[in-house]
Amino acid sequence: xxxxxxxxxxxxxxxxxxxxxxxxxxxxxxxxxxxxxxxxxxxxxxxxxxxxxxxxxxxxxxxxxxxxxxxxxxxxxxxxxxxxxxxxxxxxxxxxxxxxxxxxxxxxxxxxxxxxxxxxxxxxxxxxxxxxxxxxxxxxxxxxxxxxxxxxxxxxxxxxxxxxxxxxxxxxxxxxxxxxxxxxxxxxxxxxxxxxxxxxxxxxxxxxxxxxxxxxxxxxxxxxxxxxxxxxxxxxxxxxxxxxxxxxxxxxxxxxxxxxxxxxxxxxxxxxxxxxxxxxxxxxxxxxxxxxxxxxxxxxxxxxx
Numbered sequence: 001x002x003x004x005x006x007x008x009x010x011x012x013x014x015x016x017x018x019x020x021x022x023x024x025x026x027x028x029x030x031x032x033x034x035x036x037x038x039x040x041x042x043x044x045x046x047x048x049x050x051x052x053x054x055x056x057x058x059x060x061x062x063x064x065x066x067x068x069x070x071x072x073x074x075x076x077x078x079x080x081x082x083x084x085x086x087x088x089x090x091x092x093x094x095x096x097x098x099x100x101x102x103x104x105x106x107x108x109x110x111x112x113x114x115x116x117x118x119x120x121x122x123x124x125x126x127x128x129x130x131x132x133x134x135x136x137x138x139x140x141x142x143x144x145x146x147x148x149x150x151x152x153x154x155x156x157x158x159x160x161x162x163x164x165x166x167x168x169x170x171x172x173x174x175x176x177x178x179x180x181x182x183x184x185x186x187x188x189x190x191x192x193x194x195x196x197x198x199x200x201x202x203x204x205x206x207x208x209x210x211x212x213x214x215x216x217x218x219x220x221x222x223x224x225x226x227x228x229x230x231x232x233x234x235x236x237x238x239x240x241x242x243x244x245x246x247x248x249x250x251x252x253x254x255x256x257x258x259x260x261x262x263x264x265x266x267x268x269x270x271x272x273x274x275x276x277x278x279x280x281x282x283x284x285x286x287x288x289x290x291x292x293x294x295x296x297x298x299x300x301x302x303x304x305x
Contacts, residue, residue: 008059017044018051021063031158032130036065038207038234040191048191048205073102073131078114083144084285088153088278090119090132091146093287096264100136100145115147122147123154134158135232140250140264142290143170144272156277161232167273170227170237171216171289173266173296174246175257178215178223185211185240189233198253199235201243209233211240219300221259222249226270237267266293 006024015023018033021042036042037051041064044053055061081093094100094111101112115122115132122132132147134157146166148154160166190206192198201209210230217224223246227237238254241247247255250262273284289297 002065004063004065006061006063008055008057008061010057012055013057014054016051017042017049017053017055017061020055021061036063041065050205050207073112073116074108075117076108076113077117078109080114080118081287082118083287084283086276088149088276089146089157090115090149091144091272091285094137094142094145094269096140096142096290096292099139101130101133111145119149121149123149123151135161137269138235138238138265138267141170141267141269142287142293143267143269144168144285144287145269146272146274148277153277157274160274164230165275167271168229168232168269169271170229171268171270171293172225172227172237172241173249173293174223174225174241175249175255175259176221176223176246177218178213178225178246180215182214183212183244185209185213185244187240187243189236189239199233199239201239207231207233209236209240211237217297220304222300224297238265260296262292262296266296268293 008020012020018030018037021033022028022030034051040048042049043062044059082090083093084091092111099110102110112131112133124131132149134146134148134154137143137145146157148157187201187209188203188206189199189209190202190204192200193202193204208231212228212230213225215223216226229236238248238251242254247257248265248267249255249260251265268289270289271284271286273282276283
C-alpha cells in the first residue's frame, strides 16, 4: 500500500475532490477514484470526504492505494461458472470465498486471475489490478457479476450502473420474521466512524442508499427475501438488513446472531439485467442458489413441516 500526499494550490481550489485527483494522475480513472473514496482511502486534512467535496487552498489530501507497479497479476487456470459470454461482456456466477480482484496480501486465486486465463482481453479502464471489473460483490456473497472485455463495454456498463438502469436481484436469508410482504429501506450509508472495516447507516460522509425487498418465504425464525438494489453502496444489503433488525444469516461482520455455520453470509446475486453495450438488446442472466444455500432452506422446511 502506498500513500500519496497532495497540497491544494490557490488555483486548484473549489474543484471537486474526484476531479482534483484525476487531474493529478492521468492513470487514475474517475471510477477508480470513486472506488477509493468509497473505500475510505482518501482523506482531506485527516477526514474522510465525499467525491463532490470542493477542495480548498492548502488542503492536505492523502490517497492510499495499492501500487500497481509492485503487483503482477498472473493468469490462473481456475474454473469459472460462465452464465453469459460474447465479444464484449462476460457474466460470471461467483462462488463463495472468491475475492473479485487482487490486493496486497491477496494476489492469487481471485476472479481476475481466473478471467485473465480465460479471456484474451479485458477492459483496461480500472488498471492492471481490476481489468474489466465494472462492479463487485463481496468475497462471501455468491452470484452474478458482469465483466467488460473492452473499454467500450466498460464505459456503457458503468453509465448504466450510474443511471440505475442495471437491475440486480439478490436472495438473502435473514434473521427474524418480517411481517410485511414488501418494503423499501431508504437510509444513507457511509464508513462506520468506529470501525473503518465496516459500513453503517450514518448521516456523516454518507451517500443515498435504497434497497427494495419482498418476502419470498417465512420460517419460524428466519425470512427468505428478494432484494433489489436501486443504488450500489458497499455492503448495502448487509448494512440495510441489519439496520431494520433483520441481519443476513451467517454475516460475521454485521450480524449479532450466530445460529448456524454457513461460512459467510447467505446472500446470492441471482438475476442481472442490463442493456448490451453493442446491440442495445436487453439481456437477463440468472444463477440458481448455491447448493449450501438450498440445503439450508430445505432443512428449515423439513423442520417446520
